[in-house]
Amino acid sequence: MRITxxxxxxxxxxxxxxxxxxxxxxxxxxxxxxxPRKQTCCGQPALNSGYTDEARAIAxxxxxxxxxxxxxxxxxxxxxxxxxxxxxxxxxxxxVLHPQAVALANKTFEFVEFxxxxxxxxxxxxxxxxxxxxxxxxxxxxxGIDMAPEDxxxxxxxxxxLEYRPLEKMEQCCGFGGTFAVKFGDISGAMVxxxxxxxxxxxxxxLICNDGGCTLNIAGACRREGVDxxxxxxxxxxxxxxxxxxxxxxxxxx
Amino acid sequence: xxxxxxxxAAKPDFKRSVASAxxxxxxxxxxxxxxxxxxxxxxxxxxxxxxxLAVRNLGAQxxxxxxxxxxxxxxxxxxxxxxxxxxxxxxxxxxDACQIVADIAREAGVQRIVKSKSMVSEEVHLNEALIDAGxxxxxxxxxxxxxxxxxxxxSHIVTPVLHRTREDIGRLFADxxxxxxxxxxxxxxxxxxxxxxxxxxxxxMGITGVNFAVAETGTLAIVTNEGNGRMCTSVxxxxxxxxxxxxxxxxxxxLAVYLKLLAKSATGQRITCYTNLLTGPRRAGDVxxxxxxxxxxxDRGRSEVLGxxxxxxxxxIRCGACLNACPVYRKIGGHAYESVYPGPIGKVITPLxxxxxxxxxxxxxSSLCEACYEACPQRINLPAMLLRLRDELRHGGYAPxxxxxxxxxxxxxxxxxxxxxxxxxxxxxxxxxxxxxxxxRRMPAGPGAVWTRYRDLPLLAKRPFHKRWPALKxxxxxxxxxEPS
Amino acid sequence: xxxxTQETFLARIRNAVAAxxxxxALPTDLAAARVVPPSADAIALFMKRVTDSAMSVARVGDxxxxxxxxxxxxxxxxxxxxxxxxxxxxxxxxxxxxxxxQSLELLDPGDKRQAFxxxxxITGVASAVAETGSIHMTSxxxxRRLASLAAPCHIAIVRADQILADLLxxxxxxxxxxxxxxxxxxxxxxxADIELALVIGVHxxxxxxxxIVG
Numbered sequence: 001m002r003i004t005x006x007x008x009x010x011x012x013x014x015x016x017x018x019x020x021x022x023x024x025x026x027x028x029x030x031x032x033x034x035x036p037r038k039q040t041c042c043g044q045p046a047l048n049s050g051y052t053d054e055a056r057a058i059a060x061x062x063x064x065x066x067x068x069x070x071x072x073x074x075x076x077x078x079x080x081x082x083x084x085x086x087x088x089x090x091x092x093x094x095x096v097l098h099p100q101a102v103a104l105a106n107k108t109f110e111f112v113e114f115x116x117x118x119x120x121x122x123x124x125x126x127x128x129x130x131x132x133x134x135x136x137x138x139x140x141x142x143x144g145i146d147m148a149p150e151d152x153x154x155x156x157x158x159x160x161x162l163e164y165r166p167l168e169k170m171e172q173c174c175g176f177g178g179t180f181a182v183k184f185g186d187i188s189g190a191m192v193x194x195x196x197x198x199x200x201x202x203x204x205x206x207l208i209c210n211d212g213g214c215t216l217n218i219a220g221a222c223r224r225e226g227v228d229x230x231x232x233x234x235x236x237x238x239x240x241x242x243x244x245x246x247x248x249x250x251x252x253x254x
Numbered sequence: 255x256x257x258x259x260x261x262x263a264a265k266p267d268f269k270r271s272v273a274s275a276x277x278x279x280x281x282x283x284x285x286x287x288x289x290x291x292x293x294x295x296x297x298x299x300x301x302x303x304x305x306x307l308a309v310r311n312l313g314a315q316x317x318x319x320x321x322x323x324x325x326x327x328x329x330x331x332x333x334x335x336x337x338x339x340x341x342x343x344x345x346x347x348x349x350d351a352c353q354i355v356a357d358i359a360r361e362a363g364v365q366r367i368v369k370s371k372s373m374v375s376e377e378v379h380l381n382e383a384l385i386d387a388g389x390x391x392x393x394x395x396x397x398x399x400x401x402x403x404x405x406x407x408x409s410h411i412v413t414p415v416l417h418r419t420r421e422d423i424g425r426l427f428a429d430x431x432x433x434x435x436x437x438x439x440x441x442x443x444x445x446x447x448x449x450x451x452x453x454x455x456x457x458x459m460g461i462t463g464v465n466f467a468v469a470e471t472g473t474l475a476i477v478t479n480e481g482n483g484r485m486c487t488s489v490x491x492x493x494x495x496x497x498x499x500x501x502x503x504x505x506x507x508x509l510a511v512y513l514k515l516l517a518k519s520a521t522g523q524r525i526t527c528y529t530n531l532l533t534g535p536r537r538a539g540d541v542x543x544x545x546x547x548x549x550x551x552x553d554r555g556r557s558e559v560l561g562x563x564x565x566x567x568x569x570x571i572r573c574g575a576c577l578n579a580c581p582v583y584r585k586i587g588g589h590a591y592e593s594v595y596p597g598p599i600g601k602v603i604t605p606l607x608x609x610x611x612x613x614x615x616x617x618x619x620s621s622l623c624e625a626c627y628e629a630c631p632q633r634i635n636l637p638a639m640l641l642r643l644r645d646e647l648r649h650g651g652y653a654p655x656x657x658x659x660x661x662x663x664x665x666x667x668x669x670x671x672x673x674x675x676x677x678x679x680x681x682x683x684x685x686x687x688x689x690x691x692x693x694x695r696r697m698p699a700g701p702g703a704v705w706t707r708y709r710d711l712p713l714l715a716k717r718p719f720h721k722r723w724p725a726l727k728x729x730x731x732x733x734x735x736x737e738p739s
Numbered sequence: 740x741x742x743x744t745q746e747t748f749l750a751r752i753r754n755a756v757a758a759x760x761x762x763x764a765l766p767t768d769l770a771a772a773r774v775v776p777p778s779a780d781a782i783a784l785f786m787k788r789v790t791d792s793a794m795s796v797a798r799v800g801d802x803x804x805x806x807x808x809x810x811x812x813x814x815x816x817x818x819x820x821x822x823x824x825x826x827x828x829x830x831x832x833x834x835x836x837x838x839x840x841q842s843l844e845l846l847d848p849g850d851k852r853q854a855f856x857x858x859x860x861i862t863g864v865a866s867a868v869a870e871t872g873s874i875h876m877t878s879x880x881x882x883r884r885l886a887s888l889a890a891p892c893h894i895a896i897v898r899a900d901q902i903l904a905d906l907l908x909x910x911x912x913x914x915x916x917x918x919x920x921x922x923x924x925x926x927x928x929x930x931a932d933i934e935l936a937l938v939i940g941v942h943x944x945x946x947x948x949x950x951i952v953g
Contacts, residue, residue: 007719009668013678014712016719020726027730035723040668046661048622050644050653054665061669089638140623169290173581177621182701184619186276189708190585191621194286220709223693288935308771319765325752332745338917343741344748353741396941397932413932420934439933447941454942455855471917481888481928481943488884488920489851499752504765510910511772513871524788525871525906527926528943533917541849542884543919550742553751561755 003031004069006083006108008076009041010212018212021239022075022111028242029121036065042079047086048178056090063087063100071118072108075235076212080110081144110145111235112152112210123158128241130159135167135204137174137195137218139211155234156208159241165202169194176217192221200227207231266592268615275590281417285587288416293578295522296629302524303514313515314633316508317569321560327469327502328551334472338534340547345378351552352383355461355494358548359389362492364458368450370478370486371395372463373411373572374496374552376594377607380461391461392453394482396446403430409588409596412520412574417587450482460486460544464497465571466512467549470505473533474549477516477526484530493544495532499551500560500568512571519573519631555607564639567602569632576626576636582619591616598626598636605643614652617643656700675720682714689713774870775904781869782951785902788872792926793939794947798899802830805952809834809861809894812948813843816892818858822848824883828863828896829952848883857890860944864895867902867949868909871925874949875909878920887924893944895924899953 003026007019023033042062047055062083066072074080084105091097115121136156138149149170156164175181175191182188195218199207207222207229209215219231275281300306320327332342343358345351351374359367367389369375381402384391393402397414401407403426408414415423424437433445462483466475474495476483487493503509517523536543559565577583577597588596593604593613601620605613617640626636647653667677688694693710697703705711775784782798789796799805809830813821821843823835838845846853848860862882866875874895878884887893903909909923928943939945 009674012719013714016715016717016722019719020722023726023730027733033730035720035727037720037723038671039720040671040674043668046664047641048644049657049661050618050641050646050648051658051661052641052645052648054661057665058668086641140621140625143624143628171625172584173621173623173625175581175621177623179701180619180621182704184272184582185704185707187272187582187585187619188621190276190282191581192708194585216712217709220693220705220711223710224695224708284934291935303772303774305771312766312769312771315763315766318761319763322756322759322761322763325749325756328749328752338919342745344745345742346748346751350742357741394942395932396930400932413935415932416935418933420936423933439936440938442933443930443938443941450942451855455851473917479926479928480930480941482941484884484888484922485942488878488888506910507769507907510906511769513906514772514774521931524792525873525923525925527792527924527928529873529923529925531917531921531923532919533921534919536919537879540879540919543878551748553748557751557755560752561758565755565759 001031002070003033004066004072005033005035006039006066006072006074006079007035008074008079008212010216011075014216015212015233018075018233018235021233021235022073024239025235025242026073029119038065042082044079044082045178047082047090052090059087059090059101060097063097063104066104067100069107072104073111073114074108075111075210075233077110077139077145077147078141078211078213080108080113081141083108085144110142110147112155113145113147116151116155123155126242128159128238129244130162130237130241132206133163133165133204134206134208135165135199135202136170136208137167137199137214138171139209139214140173141211152210152234159237165204167202168198174214174217176213178213181217192217193225196221196225196227199229205230208234208237210234266612268590268592268613268619271590271592272586275586280419281587282585284417284419285584288413289578289584292413292521292574293629296519296575296578299518299522299524302518309511309515310631310633313511313631314569316503316511317632318566320502320504321500321565321568324499324502324560327504328499330469331467331472331502334469335534335549338472339537340472340534340549343548343550345550345552345554347554348378351378351496351550352380354550355380355496356384356387356389358492358494359384359459360387362459362546364492365390366453366457367391367459367461368394368453368457368486368490369398369461370463370476370483371398372461372496373594374463374498375461376408377554378552380496392450394450394453394486395478395480396443399446399450400426403427407589407594410574410577411572411595411597417589454485454489457490459492459494460490462486462493462495464495464501465516466509467497467502468506468509469502471533473506473531475509475513476530476532477528478530479527481528484528487530487532488543491544492546492548493532493535494548494550496550496552499553499556515631516571516573519575519629559603559606563642564602564606566634567599567606567639569634570599570603571632573631575629575631579625579629581623581625582621599634602636602639602643610643610646610650614647617647675718678714678718682716685711685713769907773905773907777904777908779869779904781902781904782899785867785869785872786951788869789949792872794872794926794949796949796951798951802833802952805830805896805950806833806837808950810837810841812894813838813859816859816946818843818892820844820846820857822846822854822857822860822883822886822890824848824862824886825881826863827881829898830896834861848886848889851885854885854889859892859894860886860888860890861894861896862886864897864901865921866909866912867897868906868923869902870905871923873923873925875921875923877918879918884920887922888943891940891944892946892948894948894950897949897951899951902951
């Protein structure tokens, strides 16, 4: 398939490794990956803060940038849910952009969703291995795109030698919420402290977290609280495992 | 001023009430345990419906139709309540409602009133009005009775004293009832039972809320686990039921659908212990039951909501599932919202039924995690409503100038890849001045300062993905050329 | 006169309704909400559900066995004062005779003062629902509200043919002239208001005994 990558501003600017891993994985799976260089942001921060006009302007731009795409894949569940859940609504009064918004919504997928529900990859041929302990934080916006925790945990369990440790309060929001974290800093702080305590309690070496916002929030808090855990997007584990093609992978390198 | 106190004369101050809630470590622990327990119980029980989503959708459809034809159903309900010997009163404001009930009590020569739980009665501050008018009012739901002794407001729609420990309650009972201190729930409950039993026996009037009112028969459904609803409606000679006008359902068969959804969503019970159905006062020839039955319909902003963009919030059946699922509610508890209706539903209907100006912080205090939408048995899209309210606040002049400027700048940056890329590069240069080992521990002012109160901020990546793409693409193209097909 | 007139009240709602452009139909097919199919063994499910809800239940083959069970329960709870309304239910006459034989005091559940002094109340039911493990009682005529409410122990006598499968079946039955009061009892009185600690026996009976005959 021809897949157009929507890398998202957070992943682009903070976690570019994740973007690279996603590209390499899709390439290995036989897809042609294209990357529209003009892409910036889906508009989520403005939309979530009630700055709908600004968000709409950026969303319109995004629709233009991705107009030629056949299938769009993004490594961030929250950005995917903005496109799927809110873009059609944003343009409901616009006879020109509304159908385009709907078209984009219908062809945009979150990365794990694409692997597991669209392509339905048969992982048995890839001999995935990860030696180590890992836990998983369920990012809230997966709710908006119909991805249950099991949809990701199923993929995690495909890795041999990975000791999966369930996270208590896995589905509880980490407190990022975009501008919520700075508008209601104390509530957000209490929420992320709770999340970090649960992560620490698992004793896992790695936290798998598939959203740039959650990762920014949790990584920063873990560091502040002195909790030593690596936070990885599942794409990073997958890329290393697929690249190693069955060789034992102990540590995912920076 | 105690934000949880009954007389809310002072303006709500959400930021302050949140600070006070977060400072209360015990509250956080109590809320965490209690809300998770009820949320887990809901998730365990809902699958018994076979296809819970289909039943929730059915519940939503029935209410949608009802709301879209509410005038017709109000008329039908009123006609049938009257046909069965009840009297119907119409209250537009809280003052109307309180006046109506006080007048009923006065005209009937009532002195002692017993109340079963009613959120609407809290909404209109009915108890205070009746006590001021000289009547004795006793709450008979255990949680509400405890609140009455403590002179406090409920902190949860269904389980009102979640914020208090058994030790708190033990001390309260010892203090107010003059008994020896105990924190044993069965003993405390037995004491309350004995006190309230005497109240039931001697009460002239019972006041109730209404969970659902069936238009086709003029029947009011009142659900409890304790049995106080039955007592309040069977023993006193006058019964008054107070309801928000949106609680109407068309048929008895629709009631069955909601009974299947309500308790499962609220506490994970299959159904509450008692489902009490009232259709008017005693009939001619009946030996028991109230001689007079009054239904008070309350509008208080609901018709305005019905005509507007947020009408779907009126589908709410007050189950509290959204409260139990909400990570923010779990941290701050119900009193912080300074409203009868806390939690996610409260963030939407409190500003709408009162004033957006007074409650402007509520719609903002959400991370939009959508746990509420996922939990709601009526599929109310609260996150979408919160976004809309935020947009209204922004256009209504409540957005600080700094944020408006900030987002104009953000828009500029995002509209041109050049600005975006250079902006990021400049941002990184600035951050490097503050960073140590690739992380910023403290930012001096603005959103950055709030962020770094609780977490470090990593440096932006040296080479963002969009700069790496050409090399990455070249590498993949080369690999493809080298590979045998 | 406090409040507003019906017309004023309705006028606001009519305006609001007029502003709504949506016009959804009232669903006629509620089958998606059915939990228990009509073909199910309603009696067995009913017995399981009431047991799950901490009510005791027993099924007897005939009225003689029914009377024995009632007497046994009364002895078990050491009851002295019993509420029985003039309503008819299986073996009523024999039960009353047996209780009189044992010199138990039979109180009038229509008298508030007497009702609150009773140890046990015995009633029939109008119907029962297997899905939720509920017994359904109504007021009016020879029935008395307090008979199933005021005493700490309640014995409900149910005929097997009164047990319906699903709440939808209960709601669909025509009821000419609804009684002033009905109740679905689905458990003993309880609360969890104090720290979510379950306490059984608040304002309603703490013990519910259901006896199915037939």
